[in-house]
Amino acid sequence: MIRSRARWATAGLAVTALTSLSACSADASSAGASGDAEPAGPVTIEVWGWNAETGQQIVDTFNEAQDDVTVEYVLQASNVATQTNFRNAMEADSGVPCLVQGFAPLTTMVVNGWAQDITEQVEGSTDLYNEGALSAAQVDGRYYGLPTGSDGQFYMVNQKTFDKYDVEVPTTWDEFVEAGRELGAHGIDITNLAGEDPSGLMALAQQAGAEWFTIDGDQWVVNFTDDATLAAADVYQPLIDEDLVSNQTYMDRPALYKYFDSGKMASTTTQWWSLTGLQTNLPDSAGDWSAHPIPQFADATEPVTPGRTLPSFVPEGCENPEAVVAYADWLTTPEAIEAGRNKETGAVSFPVQIPDASDYVEAVIPEGFFVDDKVAGEEILAAQEQVIGKFELGPNYDAWFPELQDQWGKAVAGEITLAEALTAVQDFVASDLDDKGIAYTVAE
Structure with missing residues (x-):
């Protein structure tokens, strides 16, 4: 066609x-x-x-x-x-x-x-x-x-670091947590969770099948605390509790890239459009990175890739x-x-x-960056074929997203749990919709 x-x-x-x-x-x-x-x-x-x-x-x-x-x-x-x-x-x-x-x-x-x-x-x-x-x-x-x-997400790992400590690349999020523990024993972080950026949690919730906003007739249904969202939170919570992740901020890009390049961060999720910038800013680890399918939730019936637009x-x-x-x-x-x-x-x-x-x-695979360019291309294509695309953000995204950032930052800092943060965001959404006169219900 x-x-x-x-x-x-x-x-x-x-x-x-x-x-x-x-x-x-x-x-x-x-x-x-x-x-x-x-x-x-x-x-x-x-x-x-x-x-x-x-x-x-x-x-x-x-x-x-x-x-x-x-x-x-x-x-x-x-x-x-x-x-x-x-x-x-x-x-x-x-x-x-x-x-x-x-x-x-x-x-x-x-x-x-x-x-x-x-x-x-x-x-x-x-x-x-x-x-x-x-x-x-x-x-x-x-x-x-x-x-x-x-843009579908795939999983990028520092293969040199994984091989050095004889850690298997995870295929599920449960394995991801266990890999974090194995690497943490050697002072290596499994990934980075910036305190101002809750997008990773949103991607995991989308992948798990969460629907924070749905439409029921003439009203919205709000649900930030369903089983799927809590399953997403359960991936990050033990990593935060056990200090197995870093919290490098995106507000200091040079320091962030230096950390990525050091081998002390073992993996991250990414998209095709990030690759040119990563190649430019990670000169020491170029050639050490390998592309893999993004880990799946253990109960997934088919592989799905987070990604929204x-x-x-x-x-x-x-x-x-x-x-x-x-x-x-x-x-x-x-x-x-x-x-x-x-x-x-x-x-x-x-x-x-x-x-x-x-x-x-x-054309989008940077020369000399991946261990295997052919495999990287296959993973990028698979991510696009499996991308979910849809994740409803409701009628008041501009209001609630800053609240999510704030609550996420507290959770990443260990001040509250992610479950508590999500409950707080849901309460904020309900209050804001009340103020705006927008019809809604909160899912039981």
Whole structure:
């Protein structure tokens, strides 16, 4: 199917969704005595993003490939600038684009009335996307986002350190804890838990099957203390209690990388996009790292990979969502992926939204970093094939995430348990939703 879609990139995108666009895109003009109207030009859509390196050249290639849709790319300074500019445009009801790179959880966009339902447009081309990408683009079973893809996590270990102390690479989270104890006896930390960063706990909860927010009719169901979330907490709690992890902060990157590079941290979870930075900043341990499947929970019926995203979306008020989806579909083609190649570095962005990205994985593996590049590529691909994508963050993420950071920091410091931290966050969410007048229940 990808090949057939690639053909319409060079054949004027001869598909119904696009060929019908120009007919309704612009003011009709007179066509001879018959008075039949002919289209005055292609549909024009404005796209906002902050890809300063290749965003414009991708759009230029799309515009040259067909005549039915013209994309105007408006470069934003950053994620934060996009939020500010978008809020201003929505409040003014002027200058609202047709496609915005995701800058906040999709539910926030839906609750605020910013993202429109594009289910009808997306359902015609779901075969172009992997399951994780499709899942992440939905709220309550409807597509409010575009399936732009989630980055699947894999497990990276310092193989030299594991081999030195004759420790087996864990395949389950129970084994991960035991490996932490074995390595801890030699003064080696199994991983790093930064006090300001609860993302690891969120990833484990997602992998375990937790659902912190679900939708039940016209109200939210809040549940930060279900069995799955507590199973995730039970992975980290003994490591914290027994002082088997480090707490290097991301606020001091040089010190963090020096620690990673020292061999005193044995493993971490990561994603493909981190690898270039790791190669640059871990010169002493380059060649010592090996890629493995992320550990699974012991009761898992099939391997799943944590990974979530902030999908791009079509704002309310855009009159041409079918043109936006046509553009998004084109981004899955080889022509589009090649158009994203950085002209200075030669790097190609890894297409995390497509079902089979094997043709592109070699390009994201840094030379000389892994023990085995082929295995690393296989693990990156497997992570994408198994990525969950969906992890609902509710209607008030901006309010509760800082509270989670605060409670996580206390737990990592040993002041409270992770179970207590999660209960505190749930209480905070309930209070905040009360204040905002948002209907909810707390799961029993």
